Amino acid sequence: MKTKILLKEADMPTHWYNVMADMPNPPTPPLDPNGNPVGPEALAAIFPEELIKQEMSTERWIKIPEEIRDVLRLWRPSPLYRAHRLEQALNTPAKIYYKNEAVSPAGSHKPNTAVAQAYYNKQAGIKRLTTETGAGQWGSSLALAGQMFGLEVEVYMVKISYEQKPYRRSMMHTWGASVYPSPSTRTNAGRQILEQHPDSEGSLGIAISEAVELAASRDDTNYALGSVLNHVLLHQTVIGEEAKKQMEMAGDYPDMIFAPCGGGSNFGGIAFPFFADKAAGREVQLVAVEPTSCPSLTKGLYAYDFGDAIGLTPLLKMYTLGHNFVPPGIHAGGLRYHGDSALVSQLHYEGLVDALAVPQLETFEAGVLFARTEAIIPAPEATHAIAAVIREAKRCAESGEPKTLLFNLSGHGHFDMSSYDRFFAGELRDYDYPEEAIKASLADLPQVKFPQN
Amino acid sequence: MKTKILLKEADMPTHWYNVMADMPNPPTPPLDPNGNPVGPEALAAIFPEELIKQEMSTERWIKIPEEIRDVLRLWRPSPLYRAHRLEQALNTPAKIYYKNEAVSPAGSHKPNTAVAQAYYNKQAGIKRLTTETGAGQWGSSLALAGQMFGLEVEVYMVKISYEQKPYRRSMMHTWGASVYPSPSTRTNAGRQILEQHPDSEGSLGIAISEAVELAASRDDTNYALGSVLNHVLLHQTVIGEEAKKQMEMAGDYPDMIFAPCGGGSNFGGIAFPFFADKAAGREVQLVAVEPTSCPSLTKGLYAYDFGDAIGLTPLLKMYTLGHNFVPPGIHAGGLRYHGDSALVSQLHYEGLVDALAVPQLETFEAGVLFARTEAIIPAPEATHAIAAVIREAKRCAESGEPKTLLFNLSGHGHFDMSSYDRFFAGELRDYDYPEEAIKASLADLPQVKFPQN
Numbered sequence: 001m002k003t004k005i006l007l008k009e010a011d012m013p014t015h016w017y018n019v020m021a022d023m024p025n026p027p028t029p030p031l032d033p034n035g036n037p038v039g040p041e042a043l044a045a046i047f048p049e050e051l052i053k054q055e056m057s058t059e060r061w062i063k064i065p066e067e068i069r070d071v072l073r074l075w076r077p078s079p080l081y082r083a084h085r086l087e088q089a090l091n092t093p094a095k096i097y098y099k100n101e102a103v104s105p106a107g108s109h110k111p112n113t114a115v116a117q118a119y120y121n122k123q124a125g126i127k128r129l130t131t132e133t134g135a136g137q138w139g140s141s142l143a144l145a146g147q148m149f150g151l152e153v154e155v156y157m158v159k160i161s162y163e164q165k166p167y168r169r170s171m172m173h174t175w176g177a178s179v180y181p182s183p184s185t186r187t188n189a190g191r192q193i194l195e196q197h198p199d200s201e202g203s204l205g206i207a208i209s210e211a212v213e214l215a216a217s218r219d220d221t222n223y224a225l226g227s228v229l230n231h232v233l234l235h236q237t238v239i240g241e242e243a244k245k246q247m248e249m250a251g252d253y254p255d256m257i258f259a260p261c262g263g264g265s266n267f268g269g270i271a272f273p274f275f276a277d278k279a280a281g282r283e284v285q286l287v288a289v290e291p292t293s294c295p296s297l298t299k300g301l302y303a304y305d306f307g308d309a310i311g312l313t314p315l316l317k318m319y320t321l322g323h324n325f326v327p328p329g330i331h332a333g334g335l336r337y338h339g340d341s342a343l344v345s346q347l348h349y350e351g352l353v354d355a356l357a358v359p360q361l362e363t364f365e366a367g368v369l370f371a372r373t374e375a376i377i378p379a380p381e382a383t384h385a386i387a388a389v390i391r392e393a394k395r396c397a398e399s400g401e402p403k404t405l406l407f408n409l410s411g412h413g414h415f416d417m418s419s420y421d422r423f424f425a426g427e428l429r430d431y432d433y434p435e436e437a438i439k440a441s442l443a444d445l446p447q448v449k450f451p452q453n
Numbered sequence: 454m455k456t457k458i459l460l461k462e463a464d465m466p467t468h469w470y471n472v473m474a475d476m477p478n479p480p481t482p483p484l485d486p487n488g489n490p491v492g493p494e495a496l497a498a499i500f501p502e503e504l505i506k507q508e509m510s511t512e513r514w515i516k517i518p519e520e521i522r523d524v525l526r527l528w529r530p531s532p533l534y535r536a537h538r539l540e541q542a543l544n545t546p547a548k549i550y551y552k553n554e555a556v557s558p559a560g561s562h563k564p565n566t567a568v569a570q571a572y573y574n575k576q577a578g579i580k581r582l583t584t585e586t587g588a589g590q591w592g593s594s595l596a597l598a599g600q601m602f603g604l605e606v607e608v609y610m611v612k613i614s615y616e617q618k619p620y621r622r623s624m625m626h627t628w629g630a631s632v633y634p635s636p637s638t639r640t641n642a643g644r645q646i647l648e649q650h651p652d653s654e655g656s657l658g659i660a661i662s663e664a665v666e667l668a669a670s671r672d673d674t675n676y677a678l679g680s681v682l683n684h685v686l687l688h689q690t691v692i693g694e695e696a697k698k699q700m701e702m703a704g705d706y707p708d709m710i711f712a713p714c715g716g717g718s719n720f721g722g723i724a725f726p727f728f729a730d731k732a733a734g735r736e737v738q739l740v741a742v743e744p745t746s747c748p749s750l751t752k753g754l755y756a757y758d759f760g761d762a763i764g765l766t767p768l769l770k771m772y773t774l775g776h777n778f779v780p781p782g783i784h785a786g787g788l789r790y791h792g793d794s795a796l797v798s799q800l801h802y803e804g805l806v807d808a809l810a811v812p813q814l815e816t817f818e819a820g821v822l823f824a825r826t827e828a829i830i831p832a833p834e835a836t837h838a839i840a841a842v843i844r845e846a847k848r849c850a851e852s853g854e855p856k857t858l859l860f861n862l863s864g865h866g867h868f869d870m871s872s873y874d875r876f877f878a879g880e881l882r883d884y885d886y887p888e889e890a891i892k893a894s895l896a897d898l899p900q901v902k903f904p905q906n
Contacts, residue, residue, distance in 0.1 A: 421623045
């Protein structure tokens, strides 16, 4: 039985797919704290012109420069798998496929945009990129991409991860990046937090504040973000474009597509190219899977909020738990974000994208079953999609429906084995829905006037 | 520029290549301590019949059962890469190719034989496999393979690695195996060592003794070895078979092939299928690369010696540093073995296989350069081949020769990042050639009569 569906290097996408071209309503603009749309010039302090253009563009197809494809081909196209062994273990009539993004040298889908961002910054004459990272998936991807184009990379890593998961830090060093625990004393934002909370373990929001502050204050330095923004999701659409071709080669088409959803690039990457079909009338259900302990899409408010913890970024219209919300310490670090991509949020608000929240223990059970059937040990982020797929496949086993399910295996768990250890030792737990904390954080949302358009 | 040469699943080898069919002289037989050849019946206590047949067979091609190919296809065929970026960094006219065996779920070439061994044991009605592991590449591979065929796996892990590198242990747990630090109190061999050396950090030789003892004493339990033996090298020949097809697709043929050499399966796996060409008159140089601190092929004696530390295994004619030799604590755990495959040893003795020893710091420098050009962070074992290739590519840069170089990227370094940390911190060092220790160990070689044939 055939297991992998492989594309040739020549079949690697030549263009990114821009979902903004097919959305039923125009995308909501970013706003400044006074409620005025943020124009390109305001973003120019931290982003190169080409990325700002992509952030605003409504062109359906945007050409991928050859220099970017030349790096992506180090691991792309990534394989699509038919999960025969998982299907057997579940005794389900469902057909399960997964796109394996764990094959990148950094071990996740993140390099797809890191490489593009490094390239455009290099072209714009930038010498150095700053960024934040949680468990390190994004930081290591940008370190790799910076190395490929000869850019310095400075990473602000959430302190608790810096201390508890040192090996992604080592990976960043191997690729030549500098890594600092955040909050650090290198920025006003970091010092401000440390004054109020000297023992702060950090958060993604805080680390973003630090990285943005440094990029804004230095001419030769820009900032790179690993998710949330439109251009980041755009760069990830190579995943879904390849998956579409591969599903066609398999003679199949997904009824449902699942992906983990933190900032949205993992989900947007695989789902958006299929959204094009959905917009054209084809039936396909797109399901963003998030942790029950950080449930922005399923329990958040659709409102304008800051992307970071301090309030340095423009306001984005998104499902948010409030920028002050600090999620419980679940082991899927990449999903511990208070907000969500504006594009994913808008499509969810309009009923075109579904969302589902799963608890931590269920995700680890799913991860272990996956490892013991399909052999690959998945990252805790990826196990969220697996848990959702397993739920659906079991439903199919009951109903007898032979649905076709596709998910994004967004990364491997080689740097998350301590999380698996704790799971096996019975030290992990589920968290109650953090209702009070979310209520308090949402009460603190910035008050803005909505724009007229 | 094309980077990867990919085969389809259908192109995965259907037969293993048995180098014994093409060796100019018959392979040396294993002996018992009295100098008598060890027959199949003596091996039957710890190996299934099919593997014993393969150990002795001189058939050129041995069919790979479909059940084995069905598991191998989870990651095989593995990609062959052209290392454009490394070539550029070295400014060499040499063309550098590498076979990427890091793509297996366990992260190395080891599962190629683990899957085969698990299958044949399952077929023979065995319930449980015991084995040893150093840093854990082999133990995790057998854990994975056992899981795929429903066998229990019990791993004896060299104590210092068990304590210092816990995450491969976690990987084994995730795949359902039991893992014990060796020397343990579970075996006579372990207790004997602990009596003499209560603080023993363990060694591969000791761990082999423990695993073999348990397998020999239980009817439902067999033993699996990750290298050295003929059938193990046989199973690894899928690497070289695929590489030959891929080099042909690239319109090229290697002048030199490099692979790390500890027990020999890494080297034999990629080199033996090309040896078939060499035996037929084609020019190709096969280079086994070992650490200067554990230089069995370059400084050892070609003699009969035990495969383990205690003297439980049959005697093999091999290049050995003596079974009592405990190699310095270099970070390429998989290359810390006192002996070598009998097949590789014999071919080296006959001048058909070359050997080269490289010091630890040079291997880490090579690994970092590789990571910063080709993006993949290599395992410390694999960096030995990279160091040798870099030497040769620099030689080509001086001479202007456009040689074609191929090496086996046998594994990634995701579980070796602490070694990279120590390298960057300047805490690693080279070791003087351990002349005295080797001399003492060699003085203790078993005295055997050579067989008549």
